[in-house]
Amino acid sequence: MSSSRPAAVVVLAAGEGTRMKSATPKVLHDICGRSLVGHVLAAARELDPENLVVVVGHAREKVVGHLAEIDPGVRTAVQAEQNGTGHAVRMALEELGGGLDGTVVVVCGDTPLLSGDTLRALASAHGTDGNAVTVLTAEVPDATGYGRIVRDASGAVTAIVEHKDASDSQRAIREINSGVFAFDGRLLADALGKVRTDNSQGEEYLTDVLGILREAGHRVGAAVAADHREIAGINNRVQLAEARRILNDRLLTRAMLAGVSVVDPATTWVDVTVTFEQDAIVLPGTQLQGATHVAEGAEVGPNCRLKDTRVGAGARVDNTVADTAEVGPEAKVGPFAYLRPGTRIGVKAKVGTYVETKNATIGEGTKIPHLSYVGDATIGEYSNIGAASVFVNYDGQDKHHTTIGSHCRTGSDNMFVAPVTVGDGAYTAAGSVITKDVPPGSLAVARGQQRNIEGWVARKRPGSAAAKAAETASREPDGEG
Ligand code: UD1
Numbered sequence: 001m002s003s004s005r006p007a008a009v010v011v012l013a014a015g016e017g018t019r020m021k022s023a024t025p026k027v028l029h030d031i032c033g034r035s036l037v038g039h040v041l042a043a044a045r046e047l048d049p050e051n052l053v054v055v056v057g058h059a060r061e062k063v064v065g066h067l068a069e070i071d072p073g074v075r076t077a078v079q080a081e082q083n084g085t086g087h088a089v090r091m092a093l094e095e096l097g098g099g100l101d102g103t104v105v106v107v108c109g110d111t112p113l114l115s116g117d118t119l120r121a122l123a124s125a126h127g128t129d130g131n132a133v134t135v136l137t138a139e140v141p142d143a144t145g146y147g148r149i150v151r152d153a154s155g156a157v158t159a160i161v162e163h164k165d166a167s168d169s170q171r172a173i174r175e176i177n178s179g180v181f182a183f184d185g186r187l188l189a190d191a192l193g194k195v196r197t198d199n200s201q202g203e204e205y206l207t208d209v210l211g212i213l214r215e216a217g218h219r220v221g222a223a224v225a226a227d228h229r230e231i232a233g234i235n236n237r238v239q240l241a242e243a244r245r246i247l248n249d250r251l252l253t254r255a256m257l258a259g260v261s262v263v264d265p266a267t268t269w270v271d272v273t274v275t276f277e278q279d280a281i282v283l284p285g286t287q288l289q290g291a292t293h294v295a296e297g298a299e300v301g302p303n304c305r306l307k308d309t310r311v312g313a314g315a316r317v318d319n320t321v322a323d324t325a326e327v328g329p330e331a332k333v334g335p336f337a338y339l340r341p342g343t344r345i346g347v348k349a350k351v352g353t354y355v356e357t358k359n360a361t362i363g364e365g366t367k368i369p370h371l372s373y374v375g376d377a378t379i380g381e382y383s384n385i386g387a388a389s390v391f392v393n394y395d396g397q398d399k400h401h402t403t404i405g406s407h408c409r410t411g412s413d414n415m416f417v418a419p420v421t422v423g424d425g426a427y428t429a430a431g432s433v434i435t436k437d438v439p440p441g442s443l444a445v446a447r448g449q450q451r452n453i454e455g456w457v458a459r460k461r462p463g464s465a466a467a468k469a470a471e472t473a474s475r476e477p478d479g480e481g
């Protein structure tokens with residue numbers, strides 16, 4: 001509905017966040033693959049506002065750079081000195097050219113659990129009730145530090161009193177200000193001009209706007225959040241971890257209800273951008289990041305970390321680290337594989353134990369079962385790469401490509417010195433260093449001939465345990481033992 005479309009959402013993110021004890025600005029800390037301010041912007045975008053403004057101050061170059069990356073449509077307003085939340089909103093309205101017709105929603109940049117649904121409910125209550133301001137409140141178990149919602153005998157909201165400025169009886173109130181508001185844009189601009197700084201912090205409090213509007217005879221209301229955990233602001237790293245846990249649980253619950261088996265939610269961590277299909281299985285100790293997708297019936301884990309990786313239907317990925325890789329349907333990976341960017345594993349192919357791949361296309365049904373490095377390579381279909389093979393892709397200066405055809409059988413302990421090509425259906429002998437192209441269907445042998453020097457131990461190491469063992473062996477008749 002376009003009528004409920006806010007004129008602006010203002011995100012307050014100028015504060016330093018001292019209690020994080022971090023070189024990184026507070027709002028840039030990450031949970032579930034997104035910065036704190038990124039979560040807030042995602043919720044704000046659900047309101048489809050005409051303007052989205054972030055107030056920046058502390059470490060603003062870093063914050064502005066990050067915003068340009070994640071949401072180029074965002075405008076920023078600079079609050080050079082942090083003179084309070086009211087002052088911050090004033091800077092945002094100045095950036096927008098003064099008071100706006102329509103609704104202005106204000107949120108804090110450090111409340112990553114706030115959902116778009118809750119913002120929509122606030123904006124719609126604000127419109128339906130015809131309020132000048134509607135504050136999002138919540139009943140919390142411990143209200144210490146929060147602004148308290150003061151109501152009169154009829155239950156109408158009369159004021160917000162900051163913890164530091166509150167009396168003992170006001171401090172007993174458990175309904176708190178979430179810091180999220182919907183305002184009439186014009187009345188907000190007028191009231192901000194009247195906010196004073198005669199409080200314990202000497203700041204312009206946004207919360208004072210509510211009392212100012214009420215005294216001027218305007219309608220003031222509150223919307224109570226269904227879940228108080230949604231409005232929790234992050235101030236330190238304990239709260240950061242708690243918020244991450246809550247969000248992770250939300251994401252896993254949604255996945256499980258959609259038909260994904262998560263065997264151990266306590267040790268499974270997912271980013272907001274991860275997607276699953278039905279009957280995917282996630283085993284314990286698994287972290288799925290970025291644009292990772294796990295298709296129908298695929299099994300991932302235990303102990304995997306997959307970033308920006310697509311796992312095809314029915315594939316199995318065990319004890320594996322992967323970054324920007326594609327695992328084909330019914331392929332098998334691991335245990336103990338490392339798939340680096342550009343790895344593409346075909347249908348029913350296998351990348352087994354202690355195998356590292358990079359920029360490698362591995363065809364349907366091809367197997368690289370053990371102890372190998374496959375970098376900058378194309379391997380055709382239904383080939384088998386022997387154990388302990390290395391694709392020697394780097395000459396110390398440049399990277400080169402190796403091509404291996406279909407239905408090849410390469411021996412164990414081969415070095416493929418790139419650039420080199422092994423044709424379809426070719427074999428290579430164990431221990432070969434392949435430096436020249438191998439024509440289709442041939443056997444390549446590239447290793448020293450074996451030479452046995454008989455009696456060497458008896459002559460050179462007389463009396464040693466080896467010499468005695470050799471002597472005993474030479475006396476034993478053949479075919480016995
Ligand atoms: C504020 C509210 C309090 C509410 C609480 C909810 C005021 C006066 N108090 O208190 O009623 O219960 O949030 O978490 O509004 N910021 C700026 N510029 C400033 C000051 C703050 O951008 O000059 C930003 C901060 O970066 C932060 C947000 O505004 O994102 C809230 O500021 P903070 O200092 O955390 O306010 P609280 O004391 O928590």
Ligand code: MG
Nearest residue numbers: 110233234235
């Ligand atoms: Mg705060």
